[in-house]
Amino acid sequence: MIAAPSTDSTPILALRHLDKRFGALHATRDVSLDVREGEIHALIGPNGAGKSTLIGQISGELQPDAGSVWLGGRDITGLRAWERPALGMARAFQISQLYLEFDAATNVALALITRDGGARRWRGAFNLWRPLLRDARLMQQAMRYLDMAGLTRPTVAVAELSHGERRQLEIAIALAQDARLLLLDEPMAGMSADESARMTELLDGLRRHCSILLIEHDMDAVFALADRITVLVQGAVLLTGTVGEVRGHPAVRSAYLGDEDAQN
Amino acid sequence: AEPVRIGFVTTLSTPAGYLGEDSRDGFALAVKEGDGRLGGVPVQLLVEDDALQPARAKQITDRMLIDGVKVFTGGLFSNVVAAVAPSVAKDALYVSGNSGPSIFAGARCMPNYFATATQNNTSHEVAGRVANELGYKRMVILAANYQGGRDALEGFKSSFAGEVTEIYTKLNQLDYSVELARIRSLSPDAVYQFHTGGSGINFVRQYGSAGLTQQIPMVLTAYGMDERMLDAVGPLAIGSRVISMWSSALDVPASRTFVERFQAEYGRAPTLYAAQAYDTAHIIGSALAATGGRVDDLPALRQAMREPSFESVRGNFAFGNNQHPVQDWHLIEIIDDGQGKPVPRLLRVAAAGAGDAFAQDCKL
Amino acid sequence: MLRIENLHAGYGPSRVLFGMDLCVEAGSVVSLIGRNGMGKTTTVMTIMGLIRPTQGRVYIGGADMTGRAPHRIAQAGMGLVPEGRRVFPSLSVRENLLATASAKRSHKWTLDKVYDLFPRLRERERQSARTLSGGEQQMLALGRALMTNPAMLILDEASEGLAPVIRTAIWDCLVRLKAEGETILVIDKNLKEMARVVDRHLVIEKGRLVWTGSPAQLAAAPEISHRYLGV
C-alpha cells in the first residue's frame, strides 16, 4: 500500500494517487498534492477539469476508486463524509447549500453547535432539551462570523437573500466551523466586484489561522492570494507551482487562461 | 307516548354499503307497515353509518347508550358486532340482524344478545351436508383468508364427508386466475366458495369467463350470491347452487308479500339482508308488543324476545337456548329466466330446523 | 426593444423595486450593475413575468406586456439565462437544449452551433444535467437560451463560474451577436470584460436606477463606481 506521507513537515492535507471514474469519464487521474500548514493552495483548471470532484473526494461525498486522502497525517480515505468535519475540515460549496427557511444567524449557529460534529454530545448539538435560539453567547458569536463575511442582514430568512448574499453566508458558515483546513469552491462566484475584494482581504487574513484549498476562476483573486497553485486539466495535475511559474506556463495559458491575464 | 328509539348502526358507505342499505330499508319497511309502530309501539329509527370500522361503530353506539337508547341492531359484520355487542349487552338489548360470530354463540353467550339471521358457521355446515347429498366426493373449497373465511371452510369440512382441497384467497383479491387454473387442473366434482361483495362478484365472473361454470358446478351460500351480486354477475352465475334460509323464490305467504311490498316501496328486488332485517324488526316488534314498549325492563324484554310470535318470511323460525335461530335451510338453483337473466329457483329444503353446534356450550 | 417604467415589485411582504426604470434600444447591449441585493435579478424576474409588479409597466417591442404570463413574454422574443443556472437536472444535456428550443424566427441557433460554441457540451451530450460541473451547467443554461432564438438575450451572471478562456469565448460570442443585431441585457460583476461589449451601463441601487452612461463615462467617473459599486 501507499506509505504515509513523510512526517518531517506533515502537510495538513495530502492526496495520494487519487483516481475516480464516472462510467466512461475519467474525472480524476492519479492526483497527488499537498496543502501545507498555513498555506493558501489554489486549484485551477478548465470547467469540468475535476476540481469539485476532487473536493468531493476530500470531503468524503465521493469515494475515490483508488488512492488515499490524508488529513494531518491521518488516513481518512475510509471515513464517511459526516465523520470528517470533526477532524477539522470545513467546506464552502460551489452551488450554495444553505438552510433556506432559517435566517443567516441560525445557519451559522448550527455550524457553531455542530463543531467537531457536535461530538460533545449533550453539551453539543445532540441536545434535546437546550433551546438553540435563546442562547445569547451563541448568537453573538454567529454575528461575528456574519460580518466577517460581510453579510449585513443576519435576521432575514435565507430564502429571501440575494444570490450574492448567499455566497457570503456560505463562507461565514465555513469560517464558523473553525477548521484547520478550508475547502472553498469558488467563494467569489456571484459576488459583486467590491465583495470579491473584501473576500480577498478576509482570506488573506485567515492565513495564520488555517490552511485553505481554494478553487476560483477569478484570476485576480487567485494570483493575489495563492502561495502555490495546482493546475488541473482533464482530471490530471498539469503542474503545481508558484504564481509566477503558473502564469508563465504556456500550456496553462492555452488550456485555461486564454489571453485573460494579458489584459491586466 | 315517547317513541322507543332503536339504534340502527350499519354499514352504509364503503363497497359493502349496499348491504346496509338493504337491511335498513328492510327494517324501515316493517316500521312503515305498522305506520311508525312495531308491535303497536311507536318507534324511532336512529340510522348511522359505521363505515365498516368497529371503532366507529362503537363510538356511535356508546354515544347512543349515553343518550339512553335501549335497543340496538343493524351491525352487519362480525368484527363490528364483536366490537359493539359486549358493551351494549351490559345494560341494553343487542339484536344482531346478520352475522352470528361464534364467540357469542357458545360459552360466552350473553343474555341481552340475540342473533336473528344465523350463527356464522351454520350455513357452511348445511352446505357440507348438501354437498354430500348431491353426491360430490372430491371438492375444492375456497374462501378469503380472514376469520370469517376460515370459519366458513371449517364449518363446511365439519359436515362434508368427501375429500377436500382447501384454497385460501386474499381478502379483496382482484384476480383469481391462479386459483382457477389450480381448480381446472384438479378438476373436482364441484367447487364450494365463500367470497362476499365485490370479491364474490370478481370470483364468479372470472370463474364463469374461464368457462368453468359448465364443467364444474359451484356451490355457495346466499351470502356469497345475494340478489345484487346476481345482477352484477349476470348470466355467468347461471347454474350455480345456493344455500340459503331465505330467497325470493321461497313459497311462503309472508315472504311473497314482503317481496311485493319491498319491490313496490323501493323499486328493486330485496336481498337476503333486507329479509333478515324485516324479520328482525318483527321479532323486536313482538317483544315490544308483549312488554307494552317498556324497554327499561330488560329482563322482561329479553323474555319476550326469546319466544317471538311473528310471521317469518323464512317460514318457521325459533330461537335456540343460545338465542340464535333454529330454522330451515333451502337449496336454490340459479337458472336462466328466458331472457338470459339469472333468477333463483327453489330446489328443495336442504336442512329442516337446523340450529348451531355451539348452543350446547351456552348456559342460558 | 425593452422598456420598463416606474416598476415596483417584491416578494410577498418584502418590497425590492421602488420605481425602477430601464430602456434597451433594439440592437444595443446594455448592462445592469450594482451591489449584491440591489434588485438586479428581481428586475429580470419581473421583466420575464415571473414576479408580478405592483406598479409600473413593461413594454416589449412597443407592446405592453405588464403582468403577462412568462411564456408570452418569452414568445415575444426574450431569452433568459437565469441566475444560478437552473438547468433541468433530470434531463440530459441534449434534452435540455431541445426541450424548449423554438423553431420560430430566423432560426439562427441549432444544436450544432451551440455545440461548436461549447465543445464541452457535445462531449457530455447524453449526461444528465444534474451531474454536470458548475461551469458546464452555466454553458448549458446559455445554450438553452440561445436555442430559443430570442430577439433579446437576458444574461443574469452568465459568466459566473466559467474559466477565463470560456468567459472570453462568451464575450466574443456576445460581440458577434451584437454585430448580428441581437439585443442584449447583461448582468455581470466583471466591468473590465464587459467594457468590450456594452454600449451603456445602468447602475441600480436599492431598487432604483441611479446612473447610466457609457463604459468610458463610468471609467471617467470613479466617484460613481465607488459610491454604487464600492470599487
Add this chain to the structure above:
Amino acid sequence: MLLVEQLLNGLQYSALLFLLASGLTLIFGIMGVVNLAHGSFYMVGAFAAAWATMNTGSLAFGALAAIVAAAAYGLVIERTIIRRLYRRSHLDQVLATLAIVFFTNELVTVLFGRSPILLPTPAWLATPVEILPGLPYPLGRLLFIAIGAAVAVFMWLLINHTRLGMLIRAGADDHDMVDALGVRIGRLYTGVFVLGCALCGLAGLMTAPLLAVETGMGERVLISTFVVIVVGGVGSVRGALAGALAVGMVDSLGRAYIPALMDLLLPPSAAVSVAGALVSASIYIFMAIVLLVRPRGLLPMRA
C-alpha cells in the same frame, strides 16, 4: 402445462397492474403529483362504461364513454383543483386528492346507488382460444395482455422519445423556467393529466368484465398501484413495467406456494392464518426488500 398457464396468469395480473399504473406513472411518476384520486378516475371510467353499455347495448359505446368520462372528469378536476397543487408540497397534494376520493365515491353512490353494477360483456370475450395444444385461454384475457403491452410501448415512446416527454419532465424539475423559456407549461400539464385520466378510464373499461364495478373499487387497487410504481422506480415507464411484472409474479406465486410452505413448517392450527397474513403482506414485504437493496427502485429514472 399448468405452469405455462400460471405464468400466463401472472403475466395477465401484471398487465392489469400495469394498466392501472400507467396513468399514475404520468401523473405521479413524472409530473410529481401524489394523486390518491387516481383510483377514482378508474372508477368513473368503469361506471361510465357499464352505464353506457347498459343503455346503448353496445360495448363500443361503453368503451368510448369510459375513456371520455374519465378524461372529462380529469379535465374538470385539473382545472379546478390540481393545477393549484403543482407547486405545493406533496403533503398538500395528498390531502387534496384524498378529499377528491371521498367526494367522488359519494358522488358515484348518489348517481348510481350503492349496489355493484353489471357491465354486460359479449360472449366472444370469454371464448377460449387454443394458445397451445390442450391449453384453452379466454380471448378476453389475451386481449387484456395485448392492450397492456400496447399501452406500455406507447407510454415509453411518448415519454422518452418525444419533445412532449422532455417538457413534462422539465416541468417537474422547474415549472417556472419552462414557462420562462416560452412553453405554455400550464396547458401542457392539463393535457398530460387528462391523458393520465384517460388511461385510467381505459383500465376501468378493461377490468370491468373481470372485476366488480362498485364504489370504492378505486382504493382497492390504489395502494398496489403505488407499490408497483415505487418498486419499479418512480418516473420511468420501464420501471412501471418491471414493477408490474415483479409485483404481479410475487403476488401470484405467493398465493400459489406460501400456503403449502406454511403447512410444512407450522402446525395446521397456525399454518392457515400465518399463511394468510404472509400472502397478503407478500407484496409489501417484497417492496420493503427491494427498497432496502435499491432505495430508488428496480429501474429508477436515471442513475
Add this chain to the structure above:
Amino acid sequence: MSRRTLLNLILVALFASLPVLASVLDAPHLVGLATRFAIYGIAAASLDLVMGYGAMHSFGHAAFFGLGGYVVGVLAFHASMGLPLLGWTGTQAALLAWPLALACCGLLGLIVGYLSLRTSGVQFIMITLAFGQMVYYLLTSLPLYGGDDGMPLDQPNALPGVDLADPVQRYYLCAGLLLACLALWHRVVNSRFGYVLQGLRQSERRSVSLGVSALRYRLTAFTLSATGTGLAGILWANHALFISPDMASWHKSGELMAMVILGGVGTLVGPVLGAMAYLGLEELLGRWTEHWMLFFGPLLLVVVLFGRRGIHGLLTGPAPRRKVVAPHDAPRGAALKEVAP
C-alpha cells in the same frame, strides 16, 4: 399577545372546561368525543414531529398506534383469562403495562426507522407503509386475540389515583397527557437537536458537511414519535375497550396523516386542531346525513387550497416568517418538496 399564544390559551381553556360545558349543554357524549380529540391529538402531534420537522412522511404510523393498544390489550386479556403468556399471567396495572407498551413501540420505531431511513421522499412513504401493513397483517393472524375481528377488553387498566372507567377522569387524564406531549415536543423541536433535525430537512448536504450524522438525528426523532403514537394507542384501547387490527391499517395511517396536514404541518398545535376538525366533522356530518363524505371532501379541499398551512395557518394568519420560493432554488421534481415549519 400574538394570535398564536391567544389560540393556544383558548385551546387549553376549552379542553379544561369541556366536561363542564358538556353537562351544561346536557350533551354527556361530548366528553367521549373530546377524549377522542385528545387521544388522536397526541398521535397527530407525534406524527407531526417527524413529518413537519424531519420531512419523514411516515405512512405507517398506525402500526405504533395499533401496537400500543395491543400490548396493553393482550396483557389485560391474559390477566383476565388467567392463561399465562410466556410464563407471565399478564397484568391490568397501568404502571406496569403502559411503560412496557411504550417500550415496545419505541423499539419497533427504532427498527422500522432504522430500515426505512435508508430511503427518503416517496420511497420513505411507501416503505413505512410496507412495514405498517406487515404489522397489520401480523395482528390479523392472531386467532387467540380475535384475528381480524379483534377483541373487546372487559375493563380499563388500573391506574392509582385515576379511575379510567369514569369518562370524566379518563378524559382529564388524556387531555393532561396531550398537554404534556405538546409541551415536550415543543421543547424538543426548539432545542439544538430540533434545529439540527430541521436543518437536515432543508439541506442534508450542508448538514453532512457540518459533520451531522443524519441517521442518528432522524432515527431519534422517529423513535420518539413512534413512542408518542404508541401512547395514543394505549389510551385508545382504554377508552374504546376494544382492540382490532384496523387500529394499524393503512387507512388509520392515512387518517393520521390527513389530520396533521389538515391542521398544519410543522406546527404541533395544528395537528391537534386537525384531529378535532377531522373527528368533529365526521361526527357532525355523519349524524346529519349518510352522504357526509359528499361534504367532508370539499371542506378538506377548501382548507388545503386556501389555507397556506392548514387550519393553524388560517387561524394564526401568515406565519411570522413565510417561505418564499426563491428564484434561486429550483423546486425538486421527484424528491418531496418540504414544508416550512
